[in-house]
Amino acid sequence: MRPIESLQTLERMCHISALSGHEEDMITFMKGEMARYLPECRVDRLGNVIGCKPGADPEGPRVMLFAHADELGFMVRKIEPDGFIRITRVGGIPEKSLPAQRLILRGSRGDVWGVIGPKSHHLTPAEEKFKVVEIKDLFVDVGAHSKAEAEAMGLFPGTPVTYHGFFREMPGGQVAGKALDNRVGCFVLLQVLRLLAEKEIPATVYYVATVQEEFNIRGAQTAAFAINPDLAIGIDGAVSCDTPDLKPESDIHFGGGPVIGHYTxxxxxxxxxxxxxxxxxxxxxxxxxxxxxxxxHSVFLGGLVDTSYVAVVREGIPSVDMAFPMRYSHSPIEVASLPDIEQLIVLLATAVEGIAAGLDLSRG
Structure with a gap:
């Protein structure tokens, strides 16, 4: 079987809005996809989607393979009298990339399209042209002329907001999309499941789409506590430093293969x-x-992912981060390399297939 049969699943996910704590559409999507291959699939109280493929060996280890299904974004904090919307960040949003960005506001009456209004260039003083505008000073234009009109659209303080959906294949075997962090991780999870679904392997594997990673890493902890796995493997993006601005930082690059985390x-x-x-x-x-x-091999200072917390659940869970190289992290459009994604799928499927009772993960 090919590691990737089609990119349609990834494209669909890049058009889903799933702010941390508001992941309902991704929960529904991931549960539906997992249910195609698994006899058991459930959603826990926090929203994690947990599918289980029992192993052939009753004494085999329990493996938790997981990727977070949420994305970073914003939340409405105030509606101005003239109908403009003030927002705040949910997750590590880069404020420098925000002016003129298209947004989806998930109102109670349906999705509302909006744009972050940049100050007209013709009237921007010289001293402001090269400054980053803080999010507290930005506003979103949704076409409302008053607070009442905005409220009639179903908008209110607390409305979740995400970047507008986007996906495109690029030359050179690359893909660009909204929230590739971590839609690619979820895509990899589903492809590994597809490759292993009909195989009899020793380990019992739990495939988990976690929630609230971008909000202080919540879901993975409760899922790991419930599953109590013998080992855990997290899937996420790694910052690719092959662009002109980041080459001095590390050697992670497109075409170099999957990334194994050594330190975050x-x-x-x-x-x-x-x-x-x-x-x-x-x-x-x-x-x-x-x-x-x-x-x-990644040594990264300045970030963390689900696995950081999974490793210290209960008495401790042997854990490792696995990643795909990704450019422009946390920006409205991220870019990843398909050959690296394919190799990550093959590596994880092969590694999980080979995990058996004799695998020694002890310390000391």
Whole structure:
């Protein structure tokens, strides 16, 4: 079977709005996709979609393979008397990229299209032309002429807001889209499930689409507590540093293969990160070597993902981050490399298929 049969699933996901805490459409989508292959699929109280494929060995390990289904975005905080909308951030939004961006406001009466209004260039003073406007000073134009008109559209403080959906294949085997972080991760999860669905493998595998990763990493913790896996593998994006502005930062690049995380540390606010279980990390590295597949190794300061918290659930869960290289992280349009995504699917499917009772992940 090919690692990717079609990009239609990924394209559909890039047009879904699923702000952290408001992931209903992605929950429905992921549950429907998982149910095509799994005898058991449920949604927990927080919104995590959890599918289970029982292993052939009753004594085999329990594996949690997961990717977050939510996306960063905004929330309406105030409606001005003249109908313009003030918003605040949900997640690590880069304010420098916001003016003139198209948004979807998920009102109680349906989706509302809006645009973040930039100050007219002709009337922008010279001293303002090269400054980043803070989000507190930005506003969204939804076509309302008054607060009452905006409210009649179903808008209110607390309305979830996301970037406008987008997806496009690019030359050179690349794809561009809204929220590739982490729609690609969910896509990889589904493709691994498809490849392994008809195979009898030793391990019992839990395929999990988590919620609220972009909001301080909530869903993965409750899912891991409920599943209590013997090991966990998280799927997310890794910052690709092959663009002119980032080349000094690291060697992660398009075409270099899947990324294995060695170290992440947020370093600001949430002081958390992950140093993976060394034996689990080495196991995946060895699988890649047997496949003669190139892999990249990431040491990243300035971010963290679900796995950082999963690793410390209960008595501790041996965990590792796996990623696809991605450009322009957290911006309205992100870009990823299809060959790297395909290799990540193959690597994860092969690694999960080979996990058995004899896999030693002990320390000391």
């Amino acid at each position: 540390f947020h370093g600001r606010g949430t002081l958390n990160g992950l140093i993976p279980n060394p034996k689990l990390r080495q196991y995946i590295t060895d699988v890649a070597a047997r496949l003669t597949m190139p892999v990249q």
